[in-house]
Amino acid sequence: MAVLRVGHLGICVRDLERSIAFYCDVLGFRPLTQVDVRGADADRLLRLRGVDQRTVFVERDGVRLALFAFRTPAAVGNGEPRPMNAVGFAALMLRVDDLDATLERCRTAGVRILDDTRTDYAAYHSKLIFVCDPDGTMIELIEIPGDPYAPFGTPVASAP
DSSP states (O other): OOOOOOOEEEEESSSHHHHHHHIIIOOEEEEEEEHHHHHHHHHHHHTSSOEEEEEEEEEETTEEEEEEEESSSSSSSOOOOOOTSSSSSSOOOEOOSOOOHHHHHHTTOOOOOEEEEEEEGGGGGGEEEEEOTTTEEEEEEEEEOEEEEETSSOOOOOOO
């Protein structure tokens, strides 16, 4: 038995339309499908009671995100970015061709930009910064030369 492929990364959102606009209009994802999730099977799977949720799938470069909008039970959390050392999903990284132009587009769209995270690594000819989706999910934007699909950094040994 083997894992066949990655399906999606799930992100809980408060306002589905606002999140779709952010991911599609600002970051260039495209909407794929939507599904309503509710009933006893959903309650069991999600370990919640009274689930009534709409999920919209968006995709970019083969990466699919599932935007989870709960009608009930209500979404929890304060919308502030999680500390990077909090266990669990920390950030979505997107490579951009021009960080400054991308940030200008984000500012025009009213995106929350964490300006204090801006880092320019001269040794790597790269620039990085974090922005947030409408619910505080961290999005790392990085401008780095070369093939955007090529990994960077030092390879790690494979598991036996």
